[in-house]
Amino acid sequence: MTTPIIQTQGLTRDFKKTRAVDGLTLAIQPGELFGLVGPDGAGKTTTLRLLAGLLDITEGGATVAGFDLARQPESIKPHIGYMAQQFSLYAELSVLENLQFFAEIYDVSPADLAERTERLLTFAGLTEFEHRRADHLSGGMQKKLALACTLIHEPEILLLDEPTTGVDPVSRREFWNILTELHLDGTTIIVSTPYMDEADRCSRVGLMYAGRLVICDTPQKIRAQLHGEMIELLPDDWQTAKALTENLPGVLEVQTYGEALHLLVDSGKKRLPQIKRALTKGKISFRSARLAPVRMEEAFISLIRRLEE
Amino acid sequence: MTTRPTNPMPAIVAHDLTKRFGDFTAVDGINFEVRRGEIFGFLGPNGSGKTTTIRMMLGLLAPTTGSVEVLGMTVDGDTAKIRPRVGYMSQRFSLYNDLTVLQNLRFYGAAYGLNNAELEIRIREALDMAGLEGRENARTKDLSGGWRQRLALSAAILHRPETIFLDEPTAGVDPISRRAFWDLLYKLVAEGVTVFVTTHYMDEAEHCHRLAFIQRGRIIAYGSPAEIKERMMRGQVLELAPSNAAKAVKTLRAAQQAGRIPLEEIELYGSLVHVVAPQVKKHQRAIRAELQKAGIHAGQMSLIEPSLEDVFIACMKH
Numbered sequence: 001m002t003t004p005i006i007q008t009q010g011l012t013r014d015f016k017k018t019r020a021v022d023g024l025t026l027a028i029q030p031g032e033l034f035g036l037v038g039p040d041g042a043g044k045t046t047t048l049r050l051l052a053g054l055l056d057i058t059e060g061g062a063t064v065a066g067f068d069l070a071r072q073p074e075s076i077k078p079h080i081g082y083m084a085q086q087f088s089l090y091a092e093l094s095v096l097e098n099l100q101f102f103a104e105i106y107d108v109s110p111a112d113l114a115e116r117t118e119r120l121l122t123f124a125g126l127t128e129f130e131h132r133r134a135d136h137l138s139g140g141m142q143k144k145l146a147l148a149c150t151l152i153h154e155p156e157i158l159l160l161d162e163p164t165t166g167v168d169p170v171s172r173r174e175f176w177n178i179l180t181e182l183h184l185d186g187t188t189i190i191v192s193t194p195y196m197d198e199a200d201r202c203s204r205v206g207l208m209y210a211g212r213l214v215i216c217d218t219p220q221k222i223r224a225q226l227h228g229e230m231i232e233l234l235p236d237d238w239q240t241a242k243a244l245t246e247n248l249p250g251v252l253e254v255q256t257y258g259e260a261l262h263l264l265v266d267s268g269k270k271r272l273p274q275i276k277r278a279l280t281k282g283k284i285s286f287r288s289a290r291l292a293p294v295r296m297e298e299a300f301i302s303l304i305r306r307l308e309e
Numbered sequence: 310m311t312t313r314p315t316n317p318m319p320a321i322v323a324h325d326l327t328k329r330f331g332d333f334t335a336v337d338g339i340n341f342e343v344r345r346g347e348i349f350g351f352l353g354p355n356g357s358g359k360t361t362t363i364r365m366m367l368g369l370l371a372p373t374t375g376s377v378e379v380l381g382m383t384v385d386g387d388t389a390k391i392r393p394r395v396g397y398m399s400q401r402f403s404l405y406n407d408l409t410v411l412q413n414l415r416f417y418g419a420a421y422g423l424n425n426a427e428l429e430i431r432i433r434e435a436l437d438m439a440g441l442e443g444r445e446n447a448r449t450k451d452l453s454g455g456w457r458q459r460l461a462l463s464a465a466i467l468h469r470p471e472t473i474f475l476d477e478p479t480a481g482v483d484p485i486s487r488r489a490f491w492d493l494l495y496k497l498v499a500e501g502v503t504v505f506v507t508t509h510y511m512d513e514a515e516h517c518h519r520l521a522f523i524q525r526g527r528i529i530a531y532g533s534p535a536e537i538k539e540r541m542m543r544g545q546v547l548e549l550a551p552s553n554a555a556k557a558v559k560t561l562r563a564a565q566q567a568g569r570i571p572l573e574e575i576e577l578y579g580s581l582v583h584v585v586a587p588q589v590k591k592h593q594r595a596i597r598a599e600l601q602k603a604g605i606h607a608g609q610m611s612l613i614e615p616s617l618e619d620v621f622i623a624c625m626k627h
Contacts, residue, residue, distance in 0.1 A: 259535075293613070
């Protein structure tokens with residue numbers, strides 16, 4: 001085990017009466033692509049802002065890139081790139097000018113700037129738009145420019161707060177391709193997202209709920225925590241099929257997906273033939289009934305519901 | 310047994326529906342049909358024309374050319390006939406934050422012209438349907454996003470509309486509340502209501518019976534989720550569980566760039582790798598060999614079903 005690049009110990013932050021982050025203990029290894037997921041208000045943004053040294057700690061502590069967050073926040077800054085949810089680009093400046101502006105803030109030398117600008121523009125697919133004003137870029141391109149600005153000082157650690165929210169699917173996919181490249185090059189990335197499907201792209205995922213980190217593991221292991229298996233059923237009439245299957249033994253939950261039903265059962269092998277028989281007996285025709293992989297979202301919802309009980 | 314009567318007349322029909330604002334074409338000659346009693350999803354990125362389309366269907370905005378029929382009536386300037394039969398939940402639910410749940414519902418009921426006795430019955434039904442019983446006297450501003458959204462839906466269906474229009478109802482709502490909201494929509498559909506819903510969450514597409522995907526004012530995919538996957542997805546997705554996923558992605562991308570394996574996409578998913586290509590299975594041997602050369606054990610490979618997002622991305626790229 002290498003030394004973690006980020007290590008928090010009971011990290012806590014209060015806002016008036018609310019405890020936004022509640023005793024967060026987490027170790028991130030260098031080079032991890034760590035996903036922070038959870039409902040709105042769970043504490044994702046506050047966690048990222050704390051790690052970026054932008055907020056004071058109420059209790060607990062953390063080290064980031066070997067520096068103490070409370071005592072040496074200024075030493076941490078050169079090592080991190082933080083992209084806020086509403087990252088402020090300068091609307092009336094061009095793509096190039098925005099990059100130059102951020103390079104000045106971070107004291108990037110002109111020689112480094114010239115070399116990095118070319119590389120970052122290619123990387124972000126913005127080369128042909130270098131003279132376009134930031135406010136004339138599409139939402140997806142603005143996000144990519146914001147990321148390029150965040151990368152101008154070549155930080156080892158990236159803290160990205162919901163970088164793909166409100167971005168169209170193609171831009172979202174491109175953005176993830178860029179993150180993958182950075183991850184493959186060894187950058188440590190913590191990225192928050194409201195999209196459960198993005199959790200699958202991370203090497204490890206932390207689920208925050210009411211300020212706490214309630215689950216933290218690889219996507220595969222989180223799925224495996226779900227008790228039960230999923231059967232996907234395509235009936236001709238989902239309403240009657242739902243009414244019938246809900247009450248069958250071993251069926252824990254029935255979810256509707258358009259005309260399909262997802263049945264969470266205690267044992268797929270045991271229940272699949274029983275369910276098929278019950279449908280046939282009830283004269284409910286179906287096109288297919290098969291074991292299907294559990295989606296990340298289903299795993300999370302099921303785990304959160306268990307926490308609420 | 311299927312005994313539900315089906316109404317053969319569609320709930321909504323759009324004919325070459327077009328809306329221009331100056332030089333900008335927001336909606337560009339779209340055609341679609343929404344059947345009675347289905348959840349029809351209207352998906353697309355921000356600014357693709359979803360809200361403009363809804364506003365034309367409600368008669369709030371006149372089409373530049375083309376037309377739209379709702380419940381058999383052509384929508385024109387005279388919305389008086391249609392309004393009592395449709396419900397609308399806008400993007401920013403127009404609830405009064407200082408009023409309680411009950412006061413908001415009474416306000417909307419009165420606006421729809423329901424008399425007191427009728428209104429009290431409807432309010433009970435709506436509260437029961439939305440699971441808001443026990444919160445009648447809560448102030449709207451004290452409700453969480455998920456509960457406010459259910460209240461907005463209750464207000465939109467008080468007058469028992471046949472068709473409801475929901476504009477991004479789940480934006481900014483957490484996944485559990487989103488799931489509960491979809492369960493409510495299924496309840497309404499079971500009672501014969503037609504639901505037209507817009508969203509930019511691709512994963513919600515799978516919840517719709519049929520859908521249209523709109524990009525820059527044009528429909529680029531249309532049908533049930535299963536049909537769209539079957540018809541539109543050119544490539545197949547192969548999932549690999551190699552010994553070193555990050556290194557495997559680098560290796561395969563290098564092989565792709567060198568033209569050794571014609572793969573369309575190579576993506577890292579945690580410790581797994583997804584590769585996309587037409588008839589991807591025939592590249593299995595080459596993939597295995599390429600990885601072996603780099604000292605990576607390819608591990609298990611299996612074809613997986615593409616997500617609707619995979620399909621849309623494939624359509625948008627071609």
